[in-house]
Structure formats: structure tokens, C-alpha cells
Amino acid sequence: MSKAERHDRIVAELRAAPAMRVSDLAERLGVSRETIRRDLAELDQKGLISRTYGGAVSPITYEPALAERQALMVEERERIAEAAVALVGRNDILMIGGGATTLHFARRLATEPLPLTVITHAFSIAMTLSANPLIKVLMLPGLYDGREGLIHGADTLDALNRFRANRAFLGASGLTEEGPNDAGIAPAAVYGAMMRRAAATCVLADHSKFERPSLTVYGPWSRLTTLVTDQTPRGALAAALARADVQVIVAGSGAPGVSRA
Known part of the structure; x- marks a missing residue:
């Protein structure tokens, strides 16, 4: 699974379950927790998810000024x-x-x-x-x-x-x-x-x-x-x-x- 496919899967998982832990995502995607943490950091920077302590949530978008x-x-x-x-x-x-x-x-x-x-x-x-x-x-x-x-x-x-x-x-x-x-x-x-x-x-x-x-x-x-x-x-x-x-x-x-x- 490529990084782009993994990112799409993470966003899809968070649409189905609004909050997920790093350990759960790592298990579902078959990759390390460190890989998931890097993925979440990139997706958070793009505004596609919101990182939380130990996981992520799917945001209802709030835009900065x-x-x-x-x-x-x-x-x-x-x-x-x-x-x-x-x-x-x-x-x-x-x-x-x-x-x-x-x-x-x-x-x-x-x-x-x-x-x-x-x-x-x-x-x-x-x-x-x-x-x-x-x-x-x-x-x-x-x-x-x-x-x-x-x-x-x-x-x-x-x-x-x-x-x-x-x-x-x-x-x-x-x-x-x-x-x-x-x-x-x-x-x-x-x-x-x-x-x-x-x-x-x-x-x-x-x-x-x-x-x-x-x-x-x-x-x-x-x-x-x-x-x-x-x-x-x-x-x-x-x-x-x-x-x-x-x-x-x-x-x-x-x-x-x-x-x-």
C-alpha cells in the first residue's frame, strides 16, 4: 500500500469512526505506529484530520482567518x-x-x-x-x-x-x-x-x-x-x-x- 493509498484509507476510516487511536490504525493498515504518526502529522497539516493525544479525529472544518x-x-x-x-x-x-x-x-x-x-x-x-x-x-x-x-x-x-x-x-x-x-x-x-x-x-x-x-x-x-x-x-x-x-x-x-x- 502506497503512502497516498494509506492516507486515503485513514481519512475513510475516520469518516466511518470519527475518532481512532494510533494503535488501531496501525493494526488495520498493517504498518508501524511510527508510520501512522507520520501519516497523521501530514494529514493534520493538510487539514484533513485533527490529531489528538494518541490518535486522530475527523473534523467538521473550522477555517483559520x-x-x-x-x-x-x-x-x-x-x-x-x-x-x-x-x-x-x-x-x-x-x-x-x-x-x-x-x-x-x-x-x-x-x-x-x-x-x-x-x-x-x-x-x-x-x-x-x-x-x-x-x-x-x-x-x-x-x-x-x-x-x-x-x-x-x-x-x-x-x-x-x-x-x-x-x-x-x-x-x-x-x-x-x-x-x-x-x-x-x-x-x-x-x-x-x-x-x-x-x-x-x-x-x-x-x-x-x-x-x-x-x-x-x-x-x-x-x-x-x-x-x-x-x-x-x-x-x-x-x-x-x-x-x-x-x-x-x-x-x-x-x-x-x-x-x-
């Missing part, structure tokens, strides 16, 4: 952003949700000579895009969340219901069979509204989010959804994407691979 997340998965997010920009056309109307990966996307988008209209609730994204005089930025009203640097609430949702967009670009705390999900209830409500008000949705998320449950599922997978990521999904997530006829774009070092999941 935006400023902390910016330092994680930088190369993967940059590749995702580059692939996602290729989906944008001249004079498009876009909705962009807050988050670390969507901020990478906004930075890349700001370098393009494209006239666009962008509707967002994230100050960092509005400031980044406003540097390009070809991009008109509409900032949504509402309550300010200083931890995430974004707006949410009833006024935000009411304003969104007055707009339509060609495409929504949204991040996610996790990707599960049910759909993309987020650690925050209020931001998730905004992302769900953006999904409904856009003709199509593009979810930008790296592989560390695969099969990672979070608090709120903000929308279902559908044929109107495109997932832009850095690795090909596998297992139950891949099957769910295939059933929903989701387009999956895997951003690599060369041209991104595109498939129907």
Missing part, C-alpha cells in the same frame, strides 16, 4: 486562478465570493485587459480589481466581518436578488458529495445566493478540500457547475460529480485538463 489561509497552498491556488481566468469573457458580469483562493483569482483577473463588471462582498477582492480601470466593481452592502474582510447579512442577500451574472466564482471550506460547503453560516448564505443569481457557477478549491465536511452546504452540484482544482477528485466525491454532470478542470503546469467528472 483569511490572513492565515493566504500562506497555505499558494502554488496550487495560483494554478487554479490561472485556469479559472480562462473561463472569463469580455464584458462578462461576475459575482465573486470572498476567500483565499478567490483572492488569488481576483489578483490574476486584475492583470487581464478585459472590460468586466464584478459584484462582490469582499473588500480585498474589490480593492484588487479596482486597480484595473476596465473593471467596474459593485460592492454589496451589509454587516462587516473583520476576520474575513467581507460583508454578509439580510441587506447583502436583498441586494444580490436585484442582480444577475454570467458566472459566480466561489471558494469553499470543503467539497463533499452534497456540494461545496463553507465553515460560516452567514458567508454560505451569500455564496448560495450568488450561485442562484448566476447563470453558471465556478467553484475554486484545491485538493485539500476534497471530502472535507464543513458546517454549511451552500449549494448542490449540477451541470451548471464547474470545479477548478489542482488534482483529479477520486472516490465518493468523483462519483457525485459524475452523477451531477459537473465539469472538472484540473489546473496543472501546462494547459489545464478538462473533463466531465
Whole structure:
């Protein structure tokens, strides 16, 4: 069994039994306890499990603040952003949700000579895009969340219901069979509204989010959804994407691979 297969098995075991000891995992996988400890350390660093004294638990995702997340998965997010920009056309109307990966996307988008209209609730994204005089930025009203640097609430949702967009670009705390999900209830409500008000949705998320449950599922997978990521999904997530006829774009070092999941 390779390390990648072992990691997949550990995550699967923790989905079935939310807490397990190192000794139990070592016995089930037929490897030493020291090997399991190294595996758990790597999986914990990726956010796929949470280490405990003598074992691990499967977390319901809690995300660190935006400023902390910016330092994680930088190369993967940059590749995702580059692939996602290729989906944008001249004079498009876009909705962009807050988050670390969507901020990478906004930075890349700001370098393009494209006239666009962008509707967002994230100050960092509005400031980044406003540097390009070809991009008109509409900032949504509402309550300010200083931890995430974004707006949410009833006024935000009411304003969104007055707009339509060609495409929504949204991040996610996790990707599960049910759909993309987020650690925050209020931001998730905004992302769900953006999904409904856009003709199509593009979810930008790296592989560390695969099969990672979070608090709120903000929308279902559908044929109107495109997932832009850095690795090909596998297992139950891949099957769910295939059933929903989701387009999956895997951003690599060369041209991104595109498939129907």
C-alpha cells in the first residue's frame, strides 16, 4: 500500500469512526505506529484530520482567518486562478465570493485587459480589481466581518436578488458529495445566493478540500457547475460529480485538463 493509498484509507476510516487511536490504525493498515504518526502529522497539516493525544479525529472544518489561509497552498491556488481566468469573457458580469483562493483569482483577473463588471462582498477582492480601470466593481452592502474582510447579512442577500451574472466564482471550506460547503453560516448564505443569481457557477478549491465536511452546504452540484482544482477528485466525491454532470478542470503546469467528472 502506497503512502497516498494509506492516507486515503485513514481519512475513510475516520469518516466511518470519527475518532481512532494510533494503535488501531496501525493494526488495520498493517504498518508501524511510527508510520501512522507520520501519516497523521501530514494529514493534520493538510487539514484533513485533527490529531489528538494518541490518535486522530475527523473534523467538521473550522477555517483559520483569511490572513492565515493566504500562506497555505499558494502554488496550487495560483494554478487554479490561472485556469479559472480562462473561463472569463469580455464584458462578462461576475459575482465573486470572498476567500483565499478567490483572492488569488481576483489578483490574476486584475492583470487581464478585459472590460468586466464584478459584484462582490469582499473588500480585498474589490480593492484588487479596482486597480484595473476596465473593471467596474459593485460592492454589496451589509454587516462587516473583520476576520474575513467581507460583508454578509439580510441587506447583502436583498441586494444580490436585484442582480444577475454570467458566472459566480466561489471558494469553499470543503467539497463533499452534497456540494461545496463553507465553515460560516452567514458567508454560505451569500455564496448560495450568488450561485442562484448566476447563470453558471465556478467553484475554486484545491485538493485539500476534497471530502472535507464543513458546517454549511451552500449549494448542490449540477451541470451548471464547474470545479477548478489542482488534482483529479477520486472516490465518493468523483462519483457525485459524475452523477451531477459537473465539469472538472484540473489546473496543472501546462494547459489545464478538462473533463466531465
